[in-house]
Amino acid sequence: MTGQSASPTCWWEQPGVLHRVVCDLLNAELTTMRRRPLLHTLPWPNELHLIRDLGADSLELLSLATSLSELLHIHRSGIEDYLLARLEIQDWVSVAYTSLRQHSADITFSTSGSSGTPKRCEHSLASLQQEISELSVLFDGRRRVLSAVPAHHIYGFLFTVLLPQALSIKAEQIIDVRTSSPGALLSAMQPGDLVIGHPDYWQNLARLARALPDNVVGVTSGAPCPNAVAIDMRAAGLNKLVQIFGSSETAGIGWRDDETAPYTCFAYWQAQDDGAALARRMPDGATARFTLQDHLTWQDENHFRPAGRRDQVVQVGGINVFPARAAKVIAQHPAVQDVVVRLMRADEGNRLKAFVVPRAGYEDDLMLAETLAEWASAGLSAAERPATYTFGAALPRQSNGKPADWII
Structure with missing residues (x-):
């Protein structure tokens, strides 16, 4: 243009x-x-x-x-x-x-930058519209968009800017619900709504969801969505919860509306290098190659399952977070001899947790936990800060010497 x-x-x-x-x-x-x-x-x-x-x-x-x-x-x-x-x-x-x-003709999105340096990801508007042409078929018939995500990230831009336009949804029918409580949102839902959220948002909504209006569809992206959340939302009356798999670098790669099924890749993607990369057929007929940050297991040429990150990133509240960066910041405190940070187990929560080996002279665990929390607040974003601290004489290890998880 x-x-x-x-x-x-x-x-x-x-x-x-x-x-x-x-x-x-x-x-x-x-x-x-x-x-x-x-x-x-x-x-x-x-x-x-x-x-x-x-x-x-x-x-x-x-x-x-x-x-x-x-x-x-x-x-x-x-x-x-x-x-x-x-x-x-x-x-x-x-x-x-x-x-x-x-x-x-072009727009540049940034990753969350939790590694310390946000990555710039440039996309042509034509390539984004290529994805919208497939999404508009999936979400045909939607009347309003209720958005719990910002519009300047690629997920929000696709689903709250370009998709509503393709579906002829007027701007006044795109409603920002980020400041609404889950209860208020449930009361505001209407038949034909499309609700755009992330896994943590849906997890909170599922705790209160009861008897949703007919014909409400949800979308989630940014992190894996627990199967139980999708099951609970359907039990409450959600028509379907569509999971979108992709990244700031690639935009959308595939989708599914059944948590037990593999993702269906969009028609313009093709696996390369035994699944380590993807080739995209661009709108102008050219082919672009993308190296993936995730391991994908391909069921056939059109269906895949994610099998973990290649770069050790985890996601907290829909934000990419590097536990190693959080550990590096905490390790700089003079009371810390050694530290490891990792994502909580599913039964513990959805935040980071830290295991700290204190230096001699720091025996008060409660006081040290408060001190380290204050230290982390000065150097880490909210998503990067461990929510709990565990202390011990040595970092947890398996019998073979490899790092082990710990229960909080």
């Missing part, structure tokens, strides 16, 4: 959609930089001022402008400097809109 005038079919022309994408990005970036939630909850009014209302300093403003320019490729239109000259939300949305009228 470079150099072409905008048309009513452009995603950013839908009322309020570009505003939502911009605000979600700025909110996430400021929250990450400050390591705490902002006092101003979404949605933000047009007149919200980045300095007066959000207290952004010069370094934060520069980082925010860079992030928005990177997401929407504003730098390619040459008007990114206007972001630092006009500081109300409506000004930034206006700059983004003007830029998209000149260049909208």
Whole structure:
């Protein structure tokens, strides 16, 4: 679409959609930089001022402008400097809109960056629309979208920006439910709704779900969804819970609506190198190759099952987290001789846990746990911080010397 005038079919022309994408990005970036939630909850009014209302300093403003320019490729239109000259939300949305009228062919998403360095993943709009053409068949007939995910990440962009447009769902029927309690959301559901969430969100919803309206469909992605959650939601009346498998690098790879079944890959993917890579047939007919971060076991050429990560990442609340990074930060405390961090067992919860070998002189476990929790808060994001600390004279090992799990 470079150099072409905008048309009513452009995603950013839908009322309020570009505003939502911009605000979600700025909110996430400021929250990450400050390591705490902002006092101003979404949605933000047009007149919200980045300095007066959000207290952004010069370094934060520069980082925010860079992030928005990177997401929407504003730098390619040459008007990114206007972001630092006009500081109300409506000004930034206006700059983004003007830029998209000149260049909208590509968009760059970032991974969560829990390893310390977020990865930039550029996608052509045409390739995202290629996925939407398959998703729109899966979700035909939906009337509203209830979203519990941000719109500036690839999952949220696909399912709360592009998919509603393909399904002719008006912008006012895309409802942000991130600040709604599970009980309030259940009361607000209507027949024909499409609910976009992540496994932790669905897990909380399943605890309260009773007698849902007819014909409500759910979607989950970002982490494996426990089978029990899908079973409980169907028992409560959910028509189906569609699980999407993919990543920021690849976008969607496949889907399933039965937790016992393998995933069906989208038609444009093909396994390569014994499943270690995928080839994608792009909209222009070219072929792109992607190295996978996950082990996939292929049942046949169209169906696969995930078999664990290749890069030791785990997911907490739908966010990629590297336990080794959390352990590295905790190990820097002078009271710590050795430490290991790993994901809790399914019966323990869905957060990280830490096993610490203290140095001599630190015998008060309760006080040390509080001290390390405070230390972790200063250097780790909420998803990266261990929720529990266990102490011992040596790290847990199996009889063969390999690392072992521990019960909290």
